[in-house]
Amino acid sequence: MERVSQSKTALSVAEAKSLLRNVKLRCTAARIAVLQQLGGLGVPMSHGEVTDRLSQFGFDQSTIYRSLHELSEAGIISRLDLGDQVRRFELRSRKSEAEFEHPHFMCVDCGKIACLSDFSVQLKPSKGSRRRAMGEITEILIRGHCATCQ
Numbered sequence: 001m002e003r004v005s006q007s008k009t010a011l012s013v014a015e016a017k018s019l020l021r022n023v024k025l026r027c028t029a030a031r032i033a034v035l036q037q038l039g040g041l042g043v044p045m046s047h048g049e050v051t052d053r054l055s056q057f058g059f060d061q062s063t064i065y066r067s068l069h070e071l072s073e074a075g076i077i078s079r080l081d082l083g084d085q086v087r088r089f090e091l092r093s094r095k096s097e098a099e100f101e102h103p104h105f106m107c108v109d110c111g112k113i114a115c116l117s118d119f120s121v122q123l124k125p126s127k128g129s130r131r132r133a134m135g136e137i138t139e140i141l142i143r144g145h146c147a148t149c150q
Ligand SMILES: [Zn+2]
Pocket: 107, 108, 109, 110, 111, 112, 145, 146, 147, 148, 149, 150
């Protein structure tokens, strides 16, 4: 399996602390560790994946669960629901709201998820569409075969 290098994109402790201070959350070790995990890879992660990566540092499942919840309530991370019953989280970048919105890609073979951060998809309703009846679009998911499974 290909390993993603974390060195360049990793979020520093100082950056994690400033994100927490901005939303007036206390800088606990667990919150910082969770932010660093989500900031390091640039891919959405489930609670289980974050727990796996942090268990070696002695954080338990419920502490991580609570941190993910608090961070998403505070709006630093966002929660994705891609319809496969797995709740995933990703770090919101400090870009504007509009720039942050991006579609996600899911491999139908291995289930791998990727952020299509440099793609933008615009859905323009046609005239007289039933846009209001449909509600709000929260997620754009593109499915296909990833490079490994192709
Ligand atoms: Zn795949």
